[in-house]
Amino acid sequence: MKRDISRRDLIKLGAASAAVMATGKVGGSSALAGTVDLAAGGKDFSPQTGAERKMIPSACWSCVTRDSMIGFVEDGRLVKLEGNPNSIRGRGKICSKGASGINQLYDPDRILYPMKRVGKRGEGKWKRISWDEALTDLAARLKKLRDEGHPEKFMFHYGRMKASSSKIIKSVFLANYGTKTIGNHTSICEGAKWTAQELTWGKHYDNWDFDNTKFVLNFGSGVLEAHTNHIPTCQRLGDAMVDRGVKMYTFDVRLSNTAAKSTEWLPVKPGTDGAIALAMCNVIMQAGLYDKEFFKFIRATKDPNASTAAKVAALKSHLAQYTPEWAEKVSTVPAAKIKSLALEFAKTKPACVISYRGAVAHYHGADTERAVQMLAAITGNIDNPGGRCRAVGAKWKYPKGPKKKPKAKALKIAQGFPGTIAYPTHGANHQVLKMIKDGRAGRPEVYMWYCYTPVYANGECQENIDILKDESLIPFTVCVNAYYDESAALADMILPNPSYLEWWDYEDMVSPTQVPEYYIRQPLVKPLGESRDFKDVVCDLANRMGFPLGFNSAEEFVKMSCEKTPAVKAAGGFEYMKKHGVYHDPKAKPKYYGYKKAVKPDALKKDGVIFDKATGVYWNWHKSKAKSEAEAKEKGYTKTKNAYKGYIGQEIGGKVYAGFKPDKVNKSGYFEVYSELLEMKKFPALPSYVPIPEHKKMSANDLILTTYKVPVHIHSRSANCKWLTEIYHDNPAMINTRTAKRLGIKDGDKIKVKSEAGEITTTANVTEAVVPGVVAISHHVGHWEYGRYASGKKSPLAAGDDSDFKLKWWTKKGVHPNWIIPNKPDPISGQQRWMDTVVKVRKA
Amino acid sequence: MSENVALSRRKMIKGAGALALGAAAGLAPISKATAARGKAPRWAFIVDLRRCTGCRTCTVACKAEMNTPLGAFRAAVYDQVVGTFPKTEKHFLPRLCNHCEGNKEDGIPPCIKDCPEYPKDRRQFITPEGKKIRYRGGATYKRPDGMVLYENELCTGCGKCIKACPYGARSWDKLLISGKDSTKNGIAKCTFCQHRVDNGVVPSCVNMCPQKARIFGDLNDPNSQVSKLVKEFGLLENRDKNTLLPKENTVPMLFYIDPRGALMKMANARKKFEKEEAWVDQIT
Amino acid sequence: MGNTEKAQRMAVARQRSNIYGLLASVYRQEVTADLLHQVKDPQFLGVLSDLGLQLASDFFQKPEEELLSDLAVEYARLFLGPGKHVSPHESVQHQKGDGQGGLLWGESTAEVKRFIESTGLSYNSEYTGLPDHISVELEFMQQLTLREEQAWREEDEDGALDCLRTERKFIEEHLIRWVPFFCDKVTREAELPFYREMAALTKNFIEFEREEVEGYAGDLK
Ligand code: SF4
């Protein structure tokens, strides 16, 4: 413009503007309503007056722990998050990630409008579209697949989707749509642990009863810094150790904060926790310190009716090969230490053995977890106060949607390649993209992901990018996210989800006290921009496709569920939950020893209930896939599909007990140390040590790559939080001083780390806090998208936009290890083998 | 200027409301014993290193409470690995302003002593039962209850207090303009969450710490948890071992319960507790 | 105040309102087909070019559909993201030195909302944006100036001056504190002349406005 506006220009421009505006429909609808009435107010504009502050109980969602919390809202702006003191789980606490939720909500890089790509996939050119446009397009695509009889060509892949979110989206919407091509992310988390627990005691989840324990043995869990039930468990463990002097011994390849706070850190070679656990079992059995009473409920032999003596003998003889001396050779943990810890563990009652990814994210990780379960079982530390308990969470009742559902179909791409995994009960979803590329099991037409980042969260990032980018492999990609991350960049359409601080849920996460807690998540502020809770969106989509779900929003669903769930309803229903956020029955007794309950004789007389002699299980064949009683009897409990769904009880010594109820697999009601199911698939029936094949072939200078979490980040979705990234933004590779010396590497050197899957360049952190022969690199950082704080891309456009951003004093952004970690499954469970990768490390 | 002036930009206490929900966050109402004597409380802060797991909830809680800009930390945690493999140890040390008593002679901490805008005005501290105690105010000053506070409106942004604190507990707030000189920044430091404490709730970091490793309370109340811990661990007698930089003779009111000798081990392993540019809470 | 002056002020208020209205619709959403038609009107273009604003020739040659789509992509790139963009929200752009800059729904968002609501206006329930979006602030001024015009017409001099006072306060406390910087960024980053020129116009207009209301300072005591 040449010059400033003058009065004369003003008149002309004003008149011309009036002409432009005259048609009345040029400018969209106005934001403001009503008329200016200065007399009514307008005398005082001071922000100091009348600031309205509200406290709203809700729940965190940063990590899967989902702690109850309270949001403080001033004038519609969330200013702070704290724990909800009324929660029996969190007892008023949240963690650093939870407290940084505000950064998630007000991330300046949030996506606030539905977007559609223009140009090539991944090119980064976008156009805003209206929700109506987006859903019209999407509903048309989905409806077409459904009408053509191929609903399974719509693949829905989620990262986190729990409680009511899971029910609305999976159990109601996707089920009524008709697709079972549904992916999750459990195999990149702790799938091996879940499968192992299903194979032994039935349910996947365990709770560690720190309130009552006297001794803790830890195989590879960062329980004090990053656990699936973090805040509820970490504070109780802290109390146990400081107030009651409980000892904790931690086996880990790295001096984690948990290891540092333990009575002793026991450095261990990656992937050998199983050897130690087996040797401990051996010591305990030989010393006769096993719990005879609990042995009654253990299955340790092929014969389910074997006597305790026979079972003990079988275990003794199986374990004899696993001497502490042998375990020392395998694991580097001194035999004497293994012995003394085994004895202390067996003698201190109750004691709790805990385990996580450090132990299970390996080849045969599920077997390691079975060995750990065996350790708990032979000492009677199962489902008892102070031991390892079957988890207890809230049981909500919810509206199930239309009565008549189509028969759902699935592309078999979420369970890994056929024949490679015995029991992928939680999927092998790190292999989904590989399977899509392979194509033999079919390919989705529409691939939608939700609270998930397939590119970043799995191994082999480059391959993930290449596959996702390829329009010939996946014709249409939809990303549901609040943030523009590495995967969103490869979407054809982005549906802006709000942050969890803006949506509804009922919640049910495990309670550390064995008393269920009911709680909800409610919006602390209105969704920003046009972001819309995806749960509301599926209601809309269902309506558009002509199968209304019976509720129109997540809020309505949560409200209906509050009224349907007796305990919650009695407490005051939806209004009570909105006000208090949490509810538990103050008179409820903690649940222990569920397996010891006798089954009522009536239950055995019901129609369809039959007795399986081979296992001693009473089960109702109607609930299985068997077509007739004869078929059920002929195939037997173990071999009839979905027989576990009809499980009633376990006969032991003439009595029928509730036993360890199976889930997902046809296990008996015993605590199965001996697994017929594994034997059927040609795996050792008793927990055994199977060395990692790649580790057997290592040459002298090879190292093992292991990954880990730090206390201030969640796996892949927190680097956009400036308060967290300020504390942790770089992840130099930890290498033990001795190893570094051998390789000629000094602290701070640039190094190259190379695996069969690729190479990264990073920095060396030479330290005494990791075992020799290992290189440990955390995930969380090394983003190349995810906004300014995560990827460090200071774009010309962003400059000056954010006053805090100008003060960003760090420039490093870390290097993601997943580029070089192959996506390989544990053959038993499908677990991604995060910690097995053999690498060569050299100075760059 | 007669009230216990709130300094926070956000005058509203963001945590006090938690009481309404039946909170655990409450500070015991200033104790009857103290009230009866008409004394001001004597605030003390204890960090129990047996409990601290280095989780940084305190750091983030403080950032959120105070909206501290990037690059500045009123509360921070230091990590240090010590020893040789396999006998390696890792220690965590949460840091905040010590709210020093000042040496025996004048009872004024060095940061206040060097402030050209102190002493300025005269103020009154009103004890819980209404007794008035007079004290001197300024850009930075100590209240009779021991809180070392600052007031941006009176601050010229000269930065002398930042230099004077031997611990580096004060830093620039690069987004705050000094009240008296618009060409300078204001300063930031821990205020013991005075805006909360004056309303009967504990500091935000104390409330948030998942491990109850941070304990705040009144030493003039023999029944307070701080009094009990001070007694149990002999914290007052062993000030030399349980506070930082005893040689500076600033007489900190921040104590560490440290049975594993972390303070000593960290100091030996190169961790300085002395002044640095600004505290940075960083995990390496 | 003489009657001629009052009449003149009434006319000025009207024109100012018109311009605010136009600018509000420029930022409110992607250019609509209707708006594009109207902008292409020779009379309007004449005024623009008198002001030294040039829309490039391809603006007129491109088929309308393509142009609309280009403008939509540009709009998204400039104001929406994903990723890098110039946030059209006061709370993100303002620089007050209080540590509150760069936030979506920051403290100034609440201030704007309170300010607007204290004049008796409210936000439409269908409006999904944030309260301090540039289009809302401009629309607010459109409404205020319209009310001012009405007051002059009704010979309610006090009411009119009340409006002016409110306008001045809003311009000084809000618009002038961020809109010019925002416009500079848009001018720098825009690829199509349309947004570049509109941003320049907006900036000049707001600066004009500040002087305009300053000019009445005497009356507003
Ligand atoms: S542990 Fe932390 S991130 Fe996880 S739910 Fe609790 S507060 Fe949120």
Ligand code: SF4
């Ligand atoms: S919050 Fe508590 S446990 Fe966590 S680092 Fe701070 S003081 Fe330590």
Ligand code: SF4
């Ligand atoms: S720690 Fe530093 S800033 Fe705090 S009172 Fe002591 S000398 Fe002053």
